[in-house]
Amino acid sequence: MDLARIGATPKGGNCRLALTEEDRQGRDLVSGWLRDAGLEIRVDQLGNIFARRPGRNNTLPPVVTGSHIDTQPTGGRFDGNYGVLAGLEVMRVLDEQNITTDAPLEVVIWTNEEGSRFVPVMMGSGAFAGMFSTESALAARDHDGISVADSLARIGYDGDMPVGGRQLGAYFEAHIEQGPVLEQEGLPVGVVTGSLGLSWFDVVVTGQEAHAGPTPMEYRRDALQTACALVGDILTLARPHAPHGRVTCGEFRVFPNSRNVIPGRVNFSVDLRHLEPAVLTQMEQRLQELCEKHGGQTGIEVQLIEVQRIPPTPFAQELVERVRTCTQALGIPHRDMVTGAGHDAVYISRIAPTAMIFVPCVDGISHNECEDAKPEDLEAGANVLLHAMLHTAGI
Amino acid sequence: MDLARIGATPKGGNCRLALTEEDRQGRDLVSGWLRDAGLEIRVDQLGNIFARRPGRNNTLPPVVTGSHIDTQPTGGRFDGNYGVLAGLEVMRVLDEQNITTDAPLEVVIWTNEEGSRFVPVMMGSGAFAGMFSTESALAARDHDGISVADSLARIGYDGDMPVGGRQLGAYFEAHIEQGPVLEQEGLPVGVVTGSLGLSWFDVVVTGQEAHAGPTPMEYRRDALQTACALVGDILTLARPHAPHGRVTCGEFRVFPNSRNVIPGRVNFSVDLRHLEPAVLTQMEQRLQELCEKHGGQTGIEVQLIEVQRIPPTPFAQELVERVRTCTQALGIPHRDMVTGAGHDAVYISRIAPTAMIFVPCVDGISHNECEDAKPEDLEAGANVLLHAMLHTAGI
């Protein structure tokens, strides 16, 4: 995999954060492959890349597939990349077999799906679906204060096509499961019926920095002490809501972060997920209560900031059914499942009929450099994608 | 204060981390002032700066004063800087008054006292006192992997004088208290009899990173969850050892530190202090026990690494007595006290008779941008320093 060489990490993973120089190299490489497959490339103002294969009737809305090629800081080779390369593979097979579809086909690479460098997460697809404005996305900044707009210009992916505003006939996305279910049950394909809702927050804990040596214990307003107790409580709040409840504190930054200074401030993130809208709301309320409880102590302030919210999302019944039928027809063992991860498909399902195809990943591990998947499973998923797209576009 | 303009922070403090460009500018400025006061400047291989005022008998070992001008990331204008500038002021007064001492006098600026960018802390004075080798200090690296040796060369303070190996007649250091005692008791001067011992550790908590969405709670090996519980316990371990027991976790870093990734690793620091060697050892043992307890859980590894240890250090009785007598003679209200902060004086006391003079700082706050001190207290401290040096050097 040449793509996996760009931003390769020592442990066999990838660090190709959105809109970095590594992302540019990845985009150039994959766009080249798409162009070599005879597709016409267009880039929108958020850097989303669309590669089009004309159909017999080009007034029909396109049947689209794709995913993303940005990664986590210690990400893997499959998350996102698989969906884009499966789309490329479908196009190559159609060329080999000399197949023309009724509707045109497109392969898309969405910008900043991971949300690791910039929020909102799933930025390109979210703006395309009108979930937030292109302007707000362009204005988002990373921890060094660099904006999306500047980063796009720097890597030369500030296209001129407007973001969204056009109809898609259907959207399919193939992806690794990023969880343990398919592998444990020995199934090569998961038919994804919808996704958990996701609710993201930032928490800011403010105390007062002071010298670690001469400051008596009882004088301290230690932001880290409060933050640790609060995180300890927050991480238990999904317990009553198994199996679909999830809570994670993934980012955690201490200021000034010096060995002999009592921390004056801690910023951390909270990621809540659940399948039921009502339970997700309950979890959000519990988070709020915990912040109030821990902030009530003398001299420590706890601030809770909403960052992003994506409600639980069911996919289009008709398309889910089509994925199921194609998988069955190919004789591939499968099951229905929901995705715990957000995907570009989740946003696109707001404006177009959408479905997803999952394949297992080794040990259910993702967002980790040792992410891995079996070639035969990847092939099975791409095969289902091919058939589902052909059925939808018409031949 | 022109010095406080270099690395000035928005809240009125200073960020002049050791051996940065800001440190270079600070060194150039203060060296210029020392040169203007007629002193001869020499720089050793660790960048320690010595400014010498000859005495009548230059075979006598010098009577030295000084401190440091590096700061914490969100440091103040007085910590360290006061001791250096008080030394400069003493030299200017002697010139004005046309006083020549028997022994030569020196003002020293020690390299990297703060230990914020590089460990060991109190690096320049520690190597001078032979507490560790100059080579090991030069090889120390910051979080970006840049070494002390390279940083010294970059800012042009890689002198050629060997580090240490010469006799000092006495060492005095004036410093802000960095704690609340003098201010609360309304005393302009503290006579410092010695320092708390300090024991520094790094803790590494290793779990496994995985995706925040699809990974069920019971599959997780969340390094942050364990680290937070462990820090919560560690921060209580000084409780039985009041008033001199101190414990601080100042640095805390999470990897990969991404919103939708379960943390795979956390590194944090522990700073323990106490006046009694036996109690400091007890605290260290308790830390070890806590790490073992929390590391015993499935799939989480806790590693405890010793970083630096400075035993509780009493200063030279004769010099402490001299500071007390001079303060009394000047009619300045004072008290005896120990320092909770480490100081260059603590290391130098291993090779030369040493004493310190404290002045109050506003609200007892230090290692904070809002660090402040009253001009009249700073003057009182400098006056005591002048008299103690004159008595020691002989006139």
Ligand SMILES: NC(=O)NCCC(=O)O
């Ligand atoms: N698939 C994936 O890794 N998406 C990132 C968004 C999320 O955190 O779920």
Ligand SMILES: NC(=O)NCCC(=O)O
């Ligand atoms: N005085 C001072 O801030 N020293 C730094 C070393 C310590 O942490 O005590």
